[in-house]
Amino acid sequence: MLRNRIDQDANYLAELRHDIHKCPELMYEEFETSKRVQSELKEIGVQFVAGLAKGTGVLGFLPATQPGGKTIALRADMDALPIHEETNLPYASQTPGKMHACGHDGHTTILVGVARALVREEDRPNNVLFVFQPAEEGGAGGKAMCEDGVLDGRILGNKADMIYGLHGWPEEAQGEIFWKVGPMMAATNQFTIYIRGKGGHAAAPHTTIDPVVAAAQMVTSLQSIASRNVDPLDSIVVSVTSIHGGTAFNVIPEEVELKGTMRTLLAETRVFGKERIFAIAEGIAAAMGCTAEIVWTEGYPVTANEQGATENVKRVASGVIGNDRVKELAAPVMGGEDFSFYGEHVPAAFYFMGLRKPGVTEAPSVHTPRFDFNDAVIPDCVEVMCRLALDTA
Ligand SMILES: [Zn+2]
Ligand SMILES: [Zn+2]
Structure with a gap:
């Protein structure tokens, strides 16, 4: 039975997760993690192509046992973050300043677990693609995998009909699964604004054009995009997260640099928000006699879940963990996720697995030094993904 096999693998998978956790690697440097994934796939006889997405991406393929099925892609991300771990776990990061603080060690382990369980399944109506990607944390590894053709059958296997990720x-x-139809995670964008004026002696401000005062007004005015411009029932985040300018207490600097991020859930709000940031930055700079140069970098698109794929997650997860533990996510999350790139090519569903242990009221969030994935959820996650691969009609 599928579940028996998964339960027998539970210790093996927890150890695999700890091994990966010990050796965190940042975006596009997941060389050891990628090698480990490859050796796991090799050991169980799953064919794969490595070296994708600039070097560390791996695509595995397991054909159906009968003709006529669909091709289901399952995705995991492998990269860690530049955070110094403070968990004191026996399997804590052995590399100072790097840490699996987003749980991608868990995601990678789960997908290996799925491959291990499915290989031994005698009746597999669908083909399965195992997508192990690098660089989710800001490097758009998912985009690089798509560009390399992992979903088109160009690299290995067949063209994907649907993709799932968690x-x-x-x-x-712990043990509850959350789904959402439509936007689930935000589109991200980064901006840098260079405000340029005329520097001079702080005692003679009238002979300068002060970019610091312009920067202060700009930061304040940018807040009005969320509060005054965008529909209160829609969502936008505009955060200025860095201000740099000046070197001394008695010198008005020539330039101030602002950095920040904008997050949105609707495509039209993404366009509108960008227009407002440009208008406010340029308008305030002009009013203060400065100039503003804005460098805009598109991040990830909205992670939007397709209806049919999401229905499959609900149905399959309910069968595995029970109806009462499968819930609709109350509201989208304004974090970004590069799973969104796959959804631009095929119907996609992303879902959350709760990790907070019983008795814990507040678990450390992702991207913090005390976060750890939770081994207890691995078997359920493996079974849900296996059944999504087997039961998607
Ligand atoms: Zn993350
Ligand atoms: Zn993540």
Whole structure:
């Protein structure tokens, strides 16, 4: 039986997760993690192509046992973050300043677990693609995998008909799965604004054009996009996260640099928000006699879940963990996720698995030094993904 096999693998998978956790690697440097994934696939006889997405991506393929099925892609991300771990776990990061603080060690382990369980399944109506990607944390590894053709049958296997992915979620209780139709995670963008004036002696401000005062007004005015411009029932985040300018207490600097991020859930709000940031930055700079140069970098698109794929997640997860533990996510999350790139090519569903252990009221969030994935959820996650691969009609 599928579940028996998964339960027998539970210790093996927990150890695999700890091995990966010990050796965190940043975006596009997941060489050891990628090698480990490859050796795991080799050991169980799953064919794969390595070296994708600039070097560390791996695509595995397991053909159906009968003709006429669909091709289901399952995705995991492998990269860690530049955070110094403070968990004191026996399997804590052995590399100072790097840490699996987003649980991608868990996601990678789960997908290996799925391959191990499915290989031994005698009746597999669908082909399965195992997508192990690098660089989710800001490097758009998912985009690089798509560009390399992992979903088109160009690299290995067949063209994908649907893709599923999951994220561990410490804000929710261990063992509960959360789904959402439509936008689930935000589109991200980064901006840098260079405000240029005329420097001079702080005692003679009238002989300068002060970019610091312009920067202060700009930061304040940018807040009005969320509060005054965008529909209160829609969502936008505009955060200025860095201000740099000046070197001394008695010198008005020539230039101030602002950095920040904008996050949205609707495509039209993404366009509108960008227009407003440009208008406010350029308008305030002009009013203060400065100039503003804005460098805009598109991040990830909205992670939007397709209806049919999401219905499959609900149905399959309910069968595995029970109806009462499968819930609709109350509201989208304004974090970004590069799973969104796959959804631009095929119907996609992303879902959360709660990680918060029983008795814990507040678990450390992802991207913090005390976060850890939760081994207890691995078997359920493996079974849900296996059944999504087997039961998607
Ligand atoms: Zn993350
Ligand atoms: Zn993540």
